[in-house]
Structures are given as C-alpha cells and as structure tokens.
Amino acid sequence: MTLNTKRYVVAGLSFLFLASLLVVAYHESKRHREEVKPGPIVTATNESCVSCHRKDSAALVMEWERSRHAQQGIGCVDCHQAAEGEIDAWKHEGVWVSALVTPKDCSRCHVREYQEFAGSHHAKAGEILASLDNVLAEKAAGMPSTGNIADAVNGCWQCHGAIVKFKRDANGQVLREGKENKPVIDANTWPNSGMGRLNPDGSKGSCHACHSRHAFESKLSRSPENCGKCHMGPDHPQIEIYNESKHGIAFYANRDQMALDKRGDWVLGRDYSAAPTCATCHISSYMTPQGVFKGNSHDVGERISWTLRPVISTKLNMVVYADGYKEDYPEGKPLPAVGAQVDTKEKVVENEALVTKTVPRKVSQVVTWDQRRETMKGACLNCHNDTYVDNFYKQFDDLVVLYNEKFARPAQQLMDELKNDGVLKADAPFEHEVQWIFYELWHHEGRRARHGASMMGPDYTHWHGMYEVSKHFYTEFLPAVVHVAEEKSAALGNKYRQKVETMLNQLDHNWLNGLSPEEAEALRRMYKERYNQ
Amino acid sequence: MSTERDACPPGEQDVTRRTWLAGALMGAGLLASYGTLAFQFLSFLLPKRLKGETRLLFVGPVDRFAVGSVQTIMDLKGNEILVKRSEAGFQAFSSLCPHLGCRVQWMPADNHFFCPCHRGIFDAEGKAVAGPPADAGQRLADAPLVVDQANGVVYLEVEVPDKKGGPA
C-alpha cells in the first residue's frame, strides 16, 4: 500500500470512527430522554413513620412509595393526621393520628372530587341499612340470640358501607386501650371500605373503595374489575354483563392500549379508543365535536335515565340544590321550579345511627331524564352513529317496558291486593314463600333482564333474565299467590284463583293455553328440518 | 543505530494534488473524529452544572395560605422557607439571612422580616432596609415556589437529595 493510499484509508477509517461516535452520542441523548420514574420523597415529618413501619408493614410502605403521592412528598401524616379530641384520634409516637381516613380528610386537597362524590348515589350506598336487603342479612341470616350479624358485616356492609362505631363503657364513653389510649372501634364496623361508609366525622363514603390504598393507582380505579367488586352477582351482574358484551371483549383484548395509568384527565377519543370501561360511560370525559366534554368524575348517576333498581322501573329526573345536594325524581313525581324552596329528606348519622332529617334547600337546577341520557349518548357517539345509538336506546327502553308491563306491574298489583286483603303483613316481609318468590322476581331476575339490556349482555337479558322472570312468574309466583291466599281462607283462595285465571286469558298471557295450529306446525317443521327431530 | 541502515529509500518528495487531498482528508477525518471523542470526554468530566435535578414537593392547597399571612415550610434539606401571600400573589423567601446566615423571622406587627443576630431588617418584598444586610445592599434569596393556579395547589421546587448508594 502506498503512502497515499494509506492516507485515504486513514481518512476513511476516521470517518467511520466519527460515525460510530455519533451513534454513541445518539445513544447518550436517547438515554436521557427516557422517562425516569422519580422515587418517593420522604419529608422530615413522615420520616419517623416510614422508618418504623418499613419494618412493621414493609409492603404497605412499598405501596406508598409507588404512589404519586410519594413522588410529591405527601406521606403518612398528611393523610392520617387528626385533631386532638376527634373520636377516632389518638396520640401515636407523639403525633395525633387516626387510622380512619375519610373523604373529608382526602378533601383537604381533593376538594372538587369530594364535592362531586358527596352528591352522588355512591355516597348514599350506606343508607340501605333499613332496607329489605338488610332485613334478610341481619334477621334471616343473623343470630339475634348471640348478636351475631356477620352476614351483614361481611356481606352487605363491605360493599355498601357500615356506620363506623366505637365500643363504649357503661356510661357511654368510648373505650380506650393500650399505652397510647387508642379508641376501641367496633369490630363489626372496621375494617370497612364500603362505598357509602358512614364516618364519625359526618362525611359519607370511602375514597379507597375505588382508589385502593396505598398506591392509589389510576389504572386500578379505571379498570372494570374495580367496579366489579360490588357491581356483580345475581341481583345486579353488571361486571358479568360487561364481560359478556362486545365492550368488555374489546377491553380485555386491548387493555394495554387503554392508557389506564394516564395522569390527569382520561379522555375517550383522545387518550384511548379501543373500548369503553365502566368509568368511560358512567363518569369519565370524552371527546365531542366541540372538544373535550369533562365528565363529572365522581358522580356516577349523572348519565342514568332509567332506574333499574325498583320493582317497576321509572325514568329518572334530577333536582340539584344550591349546596350541591342532588335528588332523583322518578318520572311522575312533579318537579319543583328552579329557585323553589324544598324540604329535602336527608339521612345522616347521629349517635351512631341513621336518622332522617328534613333540610330545606333551594333548587338550583333541574335535569330531566332525557338530558341525562344525552350526556350518556355523548360517550356512545364516539364510536357509534346516532341512528345506532338511538335505536339501541329504543331496544333497551322496550325491554324495560316489557318487563314493567307484562310482569312487574301485574305482580306488584297482586302483592298489593294480598296485603290489602290481610293475607300478607307489612311488618313480616318474608313470612310466606310468595314473598321470597316475588322478591327474587324483581330483585334478581327482573334486574338481571333490565341490566342485561342496558349494557348489551344478551344472555343476561334473556336466559338469566326474562326467561327466568317468565318461568318463575308463571310456574312459581302465580301458584304461590293462590296458595298463600288459600292458606288464609278458602274464599280468598278462590278470589285469587279467579284473578289469575282472568290474567291468563289476556292476550299477553294466553299462550299458556297452547299455540295456534299454524304456530305448532311451524315449530314442528323447524325441528324436523334443522335437527331431524 | 546500525550503520547498515543509513541507506534510506527516497521518499515521495513531490507533493502532487493527489497527495495533498489525501493528507487533507486524513487530517480532517482525524480532527473530526478525535475532536468528537475529546468533546465526549469533556462532557463526561463536566457533570451537569445546570440547576441539579429538581422535583416538585407538594406544599398544600392554595387555600392553606391566607392572604396577608407569612407561613413557614420546610424543604428537603431542613431549610425553612417563608411563604408570603399578599393580594398580588405568592412570594417565597429563604429564611437564611444573607449577612451571616442566621434565621430571619416575619414580624407581622411591623410588616417586615427581622434578623435577631445583628438586627437586620428586610421589607415585605425581602429587600434589606436596616442593619448590616442593608449596608451591603442585600436581599432575602427567593425560594422557588411554584403555584399551579389551575389546580389550586402550591409546590416547592426542591433539589433531589444526592443518591448515596451501594452496599453498606
């Protein structure tokens, strides 16, 4: 190789070297661009808690360290601080704390969320404690002889929320124990993270029912499984229906594209598109042609147009009062005018029991059921066009009307008449078999049918729903009505037999008498052609 | 050196254009590549002198600070920061007196900051008006308070404490 050639080779090699150095520089810059998840900040105030509890409950501290709170230095004392004198407070290692962190505590920083939640149906979840369901739990499945109400405690109250109570001495003073004089909480009422927990400080609810502590991850709160803890089961299988529906299928297939952990607003049609979750339709923000529609993220009832809870479903209007208090007005109940003064009935806790108080309030807004539905439709319209959406609502409405008119109303009427005739007693709601059957008719399969239609779960609508409604109505309920009347007296038995006969002769029910010859022939032919049977 | 070796072959004496280009390219290549390497070495030897990595430390909601009040908050290194909220907005000062480092206090009755060590006085804007700090024309250092108006939250920009690592 001549010297000249050598020089060219050196030149060539040095440009190759330069190129490799540029790759190095690129790598270096790429390294810095990677988002380094910052670690937790432990401030001086929280240091003593962390250092001790890191040994006592290591995973708990690790969970906190993972949280966004920790990244900003918000720690133990910031949430658990309590004022001296509060019923649930005690002085722990020199600091007044409470194990109970209520929505009011969270509202020290999360003001808007607290206000939204306080006015929601979720906050009222604990107020069913005087309902039929509670009777079933505390009485039917409880032991008054030993005071054991474990069914209510472990079952109903864990979703709905308990009234948090303290153990007291003979004088009614709160019992305290240990060298820190820690107040003794009634074990039946704590632990409890029920949605409508009634807290000693007067606030309702439990933020960590959805925002599991201590990592408080958004991705957990936004996941459908989170709602599914409570919104499931024979009486309201929302999660099962969602899992059956195309919405659920789309979600589970595309979970990774859902941006579930996004910080701040989580907007359908901007941050994610693959599927709706419970939160998407019921509370979260979505895109509209005018821009982002910011959902009222903690009031779950705002977009609901039917109530599918009661025996007979009705449309729901909403009255909003000046202080943010909200009331659902079923269709038919006359709506007050804006600005009017209304004596609202509000349930509060006094002396560790629920009492109803009358609170006069001024009406600031009236929202009709179709306005509520429009808000819901805004989410649907992100993926479906208006014909699609409107037709869906017609299908859904028709199912509710079908249930209402064919089964619910007639059944309720029969039950009312039995009560009027003295066969059933108002103060003995589960005395007779017919009462259980009726209860399940509307409370279980009746709700399943309606919920199934509301969220596109066809199997729940029909097989778990209307099929069972019809079957139980015809084969169990109607016979039980006659039977319970008969037990009371032969005359009453005849009266109700007659009533049932009349009903069954109506067009809607007379199919029991048999199919028409044409229908029978069509049925026989279908089975022959398809299954050769 | 062995005498046998004095017979050197003649080198390429004539500087033709080809040679000149080769040499120039070689020089340019070497300069560019080794120069880049030197730059990378230098970057390594000069640790980032931009304000060291900072984080936002949550202080509290805006409402925590009453208008017209001065409150004390702590940063991660144990320094006290004086946060003053007036009609106009927020101001935050380091509580270290610029004179000799004593701790300055807010005197609400007199509407000024006071340093007890040598009786230094700073006005409500942090400017020294009496005492040795005034003589030196000093003022209280601003503390990096960040107010997020949209969410109604106040943060303090703090330096990330140095990582001490490795097994004990």
Next chain:
Amino acid sequence: MSAEGQVAGKGGYLKSLFPMDWDLVRHAGAEPVPYHLKKWWFCLGGTPLYLLVVQVLTGIALTFYYVPSPQEAYASVAAITNELRFGWYIRSLHKWAGNLMIVAVFLHLLRVYFTGAYRHPRQLNWCIGLALLGTTLTFGFTGYSLIYEQLSFWGATVATNLAEAVPVVGGHLAYFMRGGPAVGENTLTRFFILHIGVLPTAMFVLLGLHILLIRMHGVTELHFEGEKVTKEERFFRFWPEHATTELLIGVLLMYLLTILALVFPAGMGEPADPTQTPPHIKPEWYFYFSFRLLKLTSLHLSVALTVVGGAVVFCWPFIEEWLQRKYRVPESFSVVLGVIGFLGFLVLTVWESIAP
C-alpha cells in the same frame, strides 16, 4: 546550531531555548524500518502501546468519579455507568481496550517467539516483555476488582488464596495483596493504588526500557526463505510511512472499540456481598487457563506448575541457548514446544469458558 536550525527565524529562536541536536531527532525519526514491518501482523507491538494510551486517558477520566471504598465503590461505578454523560461509553472503552490489550500483548509475544526475535542479543528485551505481560495481567486483575461487584470480591478472594499456595513466599504475598487476613477495605485501597499508581509507573519504566532496547538493538531483520528483496526495498522510512501505518491502526482500533462499546457495553453484576458466595465464581477470561489447571490438579500442584511454567517462559532465551549449546537442540524444537504450549493454553482456556 546547524544551518537548518537557522532557516526559520522564529523556529530557530524556539529551538535555541531547548538546545538539542534537532538533526539527531530528525534522523531518529527517519529510522529505517525493515521491509517486513510492512506486513500487518508486525504491528502487534504498536497495538498494545496505543491501547495503553487509551487506557491511561479513559482511566484518568474514570478516576475523576470513582470512589475506592467498599461502601461507595459500586455506587460510584453505577453512577458512572448510568448517570454521567458518556460514562457508559468511557467505561466500556476502558473495559474493551483492557481486554484487547491483553490479547494484543499475547499475540505479540507469540509473534516474537515464533520469529525467534528473542534470541541473542535480545534476551533481555524478552524478559522485559514478559514483565510487561505480567504487568498488563495485573492491571486487568486489579482493575476488575475495583468494581466491587460479587465477581470482583470473590475473584479477589480466590486469587489471593491461590497466592498463598506459592511456595516459600505465598503467605506473605497473600497478606500483602489483601492488606490483612481477608479481603476487605485495605484490599480495595491497595488494589486501587496499584492500578492507578504503581502499575502505571512500572509499565512506563518497563516500556521505556523495552523501546530503548529495540532502538539500541534495532528491529530484527527477518529473511523469509525464498523471498528476494532488493536493496531499495530493504528499508522504508518511519516517518511518514510507518507512522501513517500506526495511525491507521490507531483509528481502526478506536472504531473497533467504539463498536464493541456500543454492542457490548460494560455492565454491572450484583454488588459484592461478603456473606454470600455466588454459586459460580470465575476469574476473568485471561486467567481461565490457570483456573482450569486448578480444577484439574490440586491447589499446590497447579500453583507450582504455573510458577515453574512462568519461570521457564521468562528465561526461555537463556534456556534455549543452553539447550542448543549443550545438546545441539535444533531451532525447530522451540517452534514445536511453542506450539504445544500455546495449544495447551488454548485448550485450558476454552475448556474453562465452555464449562458451566
């Protein structure tokens, strides 16, 4: 002052400040290089020198941030690798240049051996060369221990325990290496000072002697059988021809090292835990032969073999002379012995590397 010294006025002024015989300097630079050095495999001497320069520069840079205490060593290396700008690159350069340097020195040794360039009157240079090899290996060993990860710590433990088995001086040697009865804080600090102080000094002194001896003896002229070389072709100039060759190799090496740094960057294992020995300790690859020997024989036998083997290689020029004089052993004997020795080394190394 020569006439040429007065040619450039300013240059002449500067030259008078440092009154050297610049003619001599030019003459030294124009040292005729034997034609066989145009063959590329004769650049294996310059390669380790260049890599040494790389090591010195990257090493100095690393020392700006490395902390030689058991508590902070690992973290400081982690900071270099993960946080500082280009730290990962400089550390990877340092690691790969170190590995390549050992390879190059060893290949150079092979070249010198098989071309018989160690023979009279160049025996001393062979010995110095071997001392350089030993220094390079010690560089590698001490350097790796500084990372203070599990393999560093336990590798150092094994090595110092092996040293104890050296006859006569073993115990003292091991105690000196460790700075105590066990590997600990003292060990790290003395390895550090060996690596950045003692060994570089030794290296430079030995290297200086090595190059001086080459210049004094002149580069061995080699004549290959059947090759005809004209008088003109017998030598070529050091500057600019051979220098450009060396420059070429330098740039090539930098390019190669950068590729290695990008594709196989230096990583870090688990931090050293004196209470927990990892299930598979292995020394660095250049000690595999010794480690495999240890596994095949007993501690004392393997150490004895290594020491004796090392001594034989060190004194080979003299041994060969003695063999030739006394027993008229032909030159081919050295070649065969060399091949056997090299193959044995290769087998042991590869065996150890593929074994779990």
